[in-house]
Amino acid sequence: MFSRADLESREAAFLAPYAxxxxxxxxxxxxxxxxxxxxxQKDRDRVLHTKAFRRLEAKTQVFLNAPALGDHYRTRLTHTLEVQQVARSLALTLGLNETLAETVALAHDLGHPPFGHAGERLLDALMREDGGFDHNAQARRMVTLxxxxxxxxxGLNLTLDTLDGLNKHDRAHLPPDTRQPSxxxxxxxxxxxxxxTAHDLDDGLRSGLLHPDALLELPLWRDLLTRAGVTAHPAPEQWRPLQSELLGWLISDLGESTAAAVAASGVQTPGDVTAQPQRLVTYSPELRGKLRETAEFLREHLYRHWQVERQVYQAEQVLTDLFTAFEQRPGLLPPRPRARIERDGLRRAICDHIAGMTDRYALETHGQLRR
Structure with missing residues (x-):
């Protein structure tokens, strides 16, 4: 049986010097x-055993998490597990600390409210005069408080390395002299x-909101069909192999381009990494351009699709009603968020409570309050 000291020695012996x-x-x-x-490892286990992690199973990724929509679309939990798998694979390939990467991946979406980015935008608007709302900041609030x-x-008393990893999204909004993340x-x-990118394309096709013919305007999609040897009009049974091909292509390019960037930078220690003027994890220039085009395509044709917009409207109505009801009648709040009012203020206590809800719980609570 390996002791902690054995495991730490193995890291020091086999990981890259900048891990x-x-x-x-x-x-x-x-x-x-x-x-x-x-x-x-202790950080990872603490994250896995949180209520916030379990609730990700019933939170929106793109499609509202409701029984009527079926069981095969991705939720915030399945997305998190897919991110964990990709991050762990890349960390192993690059000689980095796979457990730290895995832990940050598992924790990175703990602060997401119900109804995905629509819920985040609405809570941010409602909290504008009280510090706003950001799912990255909320993830840190979840694990520290x-x-x-x-x-x-x-709080979970996680390591400072894990907590710093939860800052990863919003470096552009931090002071210019902020150091790079690990x-x-x-x-x-x-x-x-x-x-x-990969999984929203897959869910968009499965839902029928994206048609394969419309995707032909995307260089990424056309190149993917060529790589996979698939006709320009792939049948539904070919979508799964196409997704596997896309994931393999993206992961391979990201790993190779990052390895080249790390070597060119000359970094030798973790401190060298954080002192770099820009991030070292990157795609090849060609693929970066194709991914930007794909992100814009998904924004216009999937995230703003009229059927998705209907769900967004429903989500906004539900969360607005809940926030208003709790603010007018604080006694409607459960004991734990009500106990935080004196410390954090009523509106932040309400925000924390709503942010922790699953889609289903928000819809059920809304229905109960309207009876």
């Missing part, structure tokens, strides 16, 4: 580490965008 090592990890509040798990570990202590965190960011 984050668990033996160097620190927590905001010092605690005794496990004798058989590294600090990052709202979730509890054994003994009823607030390569493990950069990998998760790239894996997140990669999963969105």
């Amino acid at each position: 984050r090592l668990s033996r160097d990890a620190r927590r905001e509040h010092a605690e005794e580490e496990s004798p058989t798990r590294t600090a990052f 709202l979730e509890e570990r054994s003994g009823g202590k607030p 390569l493990e965190a950069q990998i998760v960011d790239a894996a997140d965008a990669l999963a969105y």
Whole structure:
């Protein structure tokens, strides 16, 4: 049986010199580490056992999480697991700390509210005068305050490396002198965008909101058909092999381009990585352009499709009604969010409560309050 010291020694012996090592990890509040798990393994296990992680199963990715829409579309949980798989594979390929990458991937969407980005936009608007709402900031709030570990202590007391990884999305909104995230965190960011592209195309086709013929205007799609040896009019049974081909293509390009960028940069330590003027995890220039075009296509033809917009409208109505009801009658709040009013203020307590809801729970609560 390997001890923590054995596992830490193995990291030091086999990982790249610029990888984050668990033996160097620190927590905001010092605690005794496990004798058989590294600090990052403990972080991962704490994230996996949170209520917030379990709730991802019933939160929107693109399509509203409701029984009438079927069981085969991706949820926030399946998206998270797909990001974890891609991030872990890339970390292994590049000699990075796979457990840290895996942990950041599992935690990165814990702050998403019900109804996906529509819910996030609405909560941000409702909270504009009270600090706004951002799912990245909410993920950090979840793991540092709202979730509890054994003994009823607030927050999970995750390592500072994991917490820094949760800053990955919004570096553009941080001060100019902000240091780059670790390569493990950069990998998760790239894996997140990669999963969105590949899997939203798949869900769009399965739903019928995207037609294969319309995708022919995309260079990425045309190149994918050529790579897979598939006709310009693929049958539904060919969509799964196409998705596998796309994932393999994107992961391979990302890994090769990142390895080249790391080598060209000359980084030798984790500190060298954070001091870089730009991120090192990147695609080839050609594929970056194709992915930008694909993202814009999905925005116009899937995310703004009239059937998706109907769901967005429903979500906005539900969350607005809930927020208004709780603000007018705080006694409608369950005990835990009500207990946080004195510390955080009524509106932030309401926001936290709504952000933690699943789609189904929000719809059920809305229905109960309207009876």
